[in-house]
Amino acid sequence: MISLAFTKGQGTGNDFVLFTDPDGEIDLSPAQIRALCDRRFGVGADGVIRAVRSRALPEGAAALAEEPEAEWFMDYWNADGTPAEMCGNGVRVYAHYLISEGLVPAERSDTLPIGTRAGVKDVLQTSSGYTVDLGPWRLAPERLVAARGLDVARPGLGIDLGNPHLVVALADPGELDALELHRAPAMDPAPERGANVEFVVAEEPLLQHGAACIRMRVHERGVGETQSCGTGAAAAALAFRHWGGEGMPTSWRVEVPGGRLQVRMFPTATGEHVSLGGPAELVYSGTIELA
Structure with a gap:
């Protein structure tokens, strides 16, 4: 048995089990991760985040090569025990955890670089939570998406943010509410690494107080x-701007079942980046025995 000290955290209802392992000595198996995330017999979460120093694991070498100050790596695992490249809500919660646990100085006013399997992500603490620069993005191939509650398969626009997404536009809120997403949508052709699938509708009116407003539900690969x-909220905003063409705004508000997220696109010397802002909260801490 292993006795694991953990903290439960969430960002707009996307919840995580976090634990500290600076030197990479705790190697949880996929079965142990599934047990932690089980909502009936474990703590319950969408994923597990290990706080580990970048120098302590092979994936961290690339992060340190990209940014030598990326001391901490977000070792993120989906609820089904599979590793994931990145998590936009998770990296904000992780930054809050590092600060709250005293692993990084609480008084720092600049961005905090965090290593992930999708590269280094810079996180900034704000008055309303945390904002993360998700970095560059790119269009990916379209695929047909079929889901329970849809009368016919719909085209999904591929958006790559370091992890893969397919964004499906729906005609009205009724279609969005009718979806049954307890089963994974079918994608044709099926992506080799799978994909998160976002179903999105525009708010009425679309433009409110200088921002475009959309509403989204999502099925995350390896979770449900x-x-x-x-990252799905960012992908949804990017897809809508792509469909809208010239004149679409660069500031977006994305309503999800768990709350509200802010997305912004902005130019950099290396191309366009997209940022994600929203709350992060640590709910409770405890200890659990794992077989």
């Missing part, structure tokens, strides 16, 4: 339907 998906 979640209350929120940070």
